[in-house]
Amino acid sequence: MKKIIALLGILTLTVSCTTASTTTSNDSLKNAFKNKFYIGTAMSLPQIHGTDVKSVEIIKNQFSSIVAENCMKSMYLQPQEGQFFFNDADKFVEFGEKNKMFIIGHTLIWHSQAPDWFFVDKNGKNVSPEVLKQRMKSHITKVVSRYKGRVKGWDVVNEAIMEDGSYRKSKFYEILGEEFIPLAFKYAQEADPNAELYYNDYNEWHPGKVKTVTQLVKDFKSKGIRIDGVGMQAHVGMNTPSIDEYEKAILAYAETGVKVNITELEISALPSPWGTSANISDKVAYDEKMNPYKNGLPMDVQTTWENRYLDFFKLFLKQKNNIRRVTLWGVTDNQSWKNDFPIKGRTDYPLLFDRQYKTKPVVDKIIKLTETR
Template identity: 85%
Template sequence: MKRIILLGLMTLAVSNVTAQKSEGSLKKAYQDKFYIGTAMNLEQINGTDKKSVEIIKKQFSSIVAENCMKSMYLQPQEGQFFFKDADKFVEFGEKNKMFIIGHTLIWHSQAPDWFFVDKDGKNVSPEVLKQRMKNHITTIVSRYKRRVKGWDVVNEAILEDGSYRKSKFYEILGEEFIPLAFKYAQEADPNAELYYNDYNEWHPGKVKRVTMLVKDLKSKGIRIDGVGMQAHIGMDTPSIDEYEKAILAYAESGVKVNITELDISALPSPWGTSANIADKVAYDEKMNPYKKGLPKEVQTQWENRYEDFFSLFLKHKDNIRRVTLWGVSDNQSWKNDFPIKGRTDYPLLFDRQFKAKPIVRKLIKLVEESN
């Protein structure tokens, strides 16, 4: 009798494992490796895009706001904060027990014009900009204290050659604006994780400068917990070797690595390509070759690219805190219109009908085989 019961329990255990595997959940598969996240747009935050919401609940353990927590939306006029959308976003994450990321506190783009000028339209003094930064950061981070678990404190401040972007923040405050932003965020919520986030984050010049920035902040007693690698990847660049070197460099500087805005474009890159204005139509056609779907061989190459990068992330799982996709389904991706209007791209894990692509099962199998 005992043997029968034992066999029954073993069969039940095996069936439960099989059920979990067949369920096809990235969240479950990667739960012991790192957070798997996605960016949420307003339709998802407000619950009107029900198909995406169901995918997010099932597949992802972390969320980041695509736009609604950027300064132009949170504080469109000085002292006038708009929290309705951000509040809903945070509530969604709490209700579904997700690791919530705030994006982004200080960024030169999508910042309201008033932030940098006086009533006459001239640049404000360094003292005024410091006060505006402190008020903005303190108000937002304090509101979501202990609720938002990590913040992209500063976004895209370094260029590929390692020099500082000549933004208004830099023009008025110089390099000081970055440590100030981290200091204000740390004071507002000492328990939240604080990140520096950037794109083309694998370029050696940028890697060198960002690692120097991390070490400089730490030497001043200012906390920085992670570097965000946006990971807007093409079919050819960066190479796995280039990306691995960047991951290791950031990790060796004493912070965790976050993959923050992952998508892999299947389209040819227009960078470094010139086109005569008279040939623009032909050029646009060349840059938009897959209007009705990816050819099988391109689809296979694209899937292999995703598997190669996730294999890399699993290899360095001890240094990686989170892997976040920049969106749910292809039809919602910003890559469709970038950098040429009207392009049709296929950079995400779910198709235009909100169905999981074969790559989802492959990424789940990848982690199962690594255990």
């Protein structure tokens, strides 16, 4: 009898071990991509302060990296010269540390959400190049030094190049010319020599932009200025860009010797209004046409949207040796900036979690991709 019991015990142990070995641990995005690249999301203020409780749980369970959606932009960090507001940014960084995440700071130099005072004197005139350099250095040094060793990577300069490869005619460019970009990277490197430093942009697959940004990286390297990565925002739609176009851009950036970061990914399911127009008298009808899925995506559109996400993640996995991070620009559909862009009232479905905080079926399909790639 003792022999039979012992034999049964061995059989039970064998079955248990077999069951355990076939159970996948890839039950979340962060587990699935653990040995591929960081998978991240942008965090809004309700998430940073913990009031959006359901969203916070998704972030903790699903993502290994976070980026600040707004609270680290200069207009919020330094609304008045010399007056810094760090409360929100501090909480953001503390959240990332507590949950052992790869923390990204966004963004140090950007024309769009910079305070007006940054560029003018007391009379409202453009400041001299020397004054703007001083203000840039002061801002970057104060912010980067505060989070030295804690924020692991910075979007140093954001959206400075146009699709045709020309420089955006921002105030930074108007006062300092092309010099403002390398200066920003120098100041950031001095403030934290160990943080990763990135250039970040949208429509990043346009050949003209690719040509200028890759040349920028090469120029930096030839002058001994450190740049660790190029951020490809990946605000994409159902048809544009093609996967081939996007892969060519990834390879072009990677060939300069930097890592590629996919920094603000979402896929809009709505028709693009770019390149179309409407008479003022037809505006209501036009707005309706641009907002066709108020009550959810039809099944065929849902399938096409899922396949589009899967095609992009197949590409990211194919290029995993060149990719450092893939970050979604938000958690749930109800919080996405795409809902009201560029026409107020649009209802979009661009993210991986729905308006009820439920995981969309595409997430499991993305996870399964990692098992064979």
